[in-house]
Amino acid sequence: MSHPLTVAAIGFWHVHAGDYARDAQRHPDTQLVAVWDDDEQRGRAAAEEFGVEFVADLDELLARPSLDAVTITTATDQHRDVIGRAIAAGKHVFTEKVLAPTVAEAEELVDLAREAGVALVVSLPRLYDDYTVAIERVLDDGALGELTYSRVRLAHDGWVAGWLPEQFADPEAAIGGALTDLGCHPAYLTRLFHRAEPLSIQASYGHVTGRAVEDNAVVTAEFPDGRLGVFEASVVTTPGAFTVELRGTEASLMFGFGGERLLAKGGAFGEEWRELPLPERRPGAFAQWVQHIHDGTIADDNLRHAVELTRIVVASNESAATGRTVPLEPAFVPNVRNGRA
Known part of the structure; x- marks a missing residue:
């Protein structure tokens, strides 16, 4: 080497x-x-x-x-x-x-x-950003109580402003539209925040521009104990948006609503919205x-996220195409033979 x-x-x-x-x-x-x-x-x-x-x-x-x-x-x-x-x-x-x-x-x-x-x-990349690090710390501390609902939205103006290449609208080459590409980020964040694998997926896609793939997508994931995670994507939104909303039994978190700030309210955070500091992002x-x-070494955590992301995207595309809720198969267990790459 x-x-x-x-x-x-x-x-x-x-x-x-x-x-x-x-x-x-x-x-x-x-x-x-x-x-x-x-x-x-x-x-x-x-x-x-x-x-x-x-x-x-x-x-x-x-x-x-x-x-x-x-x-x-x-x-x-x-x-x-x-x-x-x-x-x-x-x-x-x-x-x-x-x-x-x-x-x-x-x-x-x-x-x-x-x-x-x-x-x-x-x-x-959004697994390693500063707001993700901060949110994980709050979840790990138990300050939200039980996370019962989440919503993560990512959107930009790619097909409104004309900068997103047309090959992204090829359903065979791209394997889908807004959800498959842009919606991947809200999907893996939703899985991360719930600290569990979804049991089922229900998706709805919109075709505002008339392309062969969706340019708006909304997906609801059901997690154990009735918890819900909603993740969304759009390539026809001006201005762009990235927002996170987490609701727990004791407190709530919000990020990106009108600014790159992480806000908390309820429980130990008090009765008014309070801004939390953002730590240094991970490598x-x-x-x-x-x-x-x-x-x-092997990037076990990254690869687990990557495989489960594929599982969620495939299920979302199937749900949107059939109009049905799609149950998910058990999570991926790698063929571990040793602990090194």
Whole structure:
């Protein structure tokens, strides 16, 4: 393994592809060395932008002994194939959510990475933000009592302002619309805040712009003991919005309603809304990936979130398509053979 780690950017289909290429250039322990894309024109443009080599043959690139790792931001329907090929070549993988189009494929990729001894990490950035850290501390302290209801909403103006690429409206390449891409963040936060796996999913999708995929989505997840979690996404909202509302038997939390502030009320917090301090955020997913590579460890928590996120997204898409509540299968248990990557 080289130092710094040599990284190739695989695919520039996704809007965050450039962000991860920049991460590879900025991190002191990684070096961006090449770009591949199944669209040669797009790939060559990205390689020129980042000042690195464009490689037209993916297998030739993955076979290079000098290459340590890859970031993968292809179309979602290509994830199983491309991530699988990278793992088979012994390359560490950092990839965009969702991990794979199906739960079985996501579970398979996690097991393949573990067996191959490579570090696989999925970009789930809001797990590590300052407000998430603060909310988790309140939940762990028991200050809310029992969390009975949550609502997390994330929205932007991508299809109103025209900056969201049209490939995001391709139901085959994107595996869904607003919920599958943007709604992933409220989905995994909802699971995190409830400290449990949902028992069932009921989803409703809206098609304001008439595209083949939804541009508005509302999902209700039922958790044990009758607790409810609502998560929402929209790509036709101006201005954009990110809000969190948590209601417990003793107190409530709110974030993002009119400002980037975390507010608490009730119980130990008093009868008026009180602003809580935001601690330092955790290291981001890319930095954690690099650390896992150096330590030879497995990103168990990240991968558990990634697989369960796929399960929730698949169930949401099924519910919206059928108009039925979809019960969820038991949570993923990885094929653990040892504790290291």
